Amino acid sequence: MPIFPWRKNLIRKSFEGPAVVNGNKKENFDAFRRNRDEIKFWLEKTFKV
Numbered sequence: 001m002p003i004f005p006w007r008k009n010l011i012r013k014s015f016e017g018p019a020v021v022n023g024n025k026k027e028n029f030d031a032f033r034r035n036r037d038e039i040k041f042w043l044e045k046t047f048k049v
Helices: 025-047
Strands: none
Touching: none
16 A cells, blocks of 8 residues: 555545445445445534535
């Protein structure tokens, strides 16, 4: 990992990968949508946007 001395904070957050879902087309899309919504919620909560 590169080092940036001017960096203020490093935030790490893991999200479950939606690509691991082994289902039909609708189930796969639903998994990606859930992942998208989880990321959006986390960003809004963390950065108050």
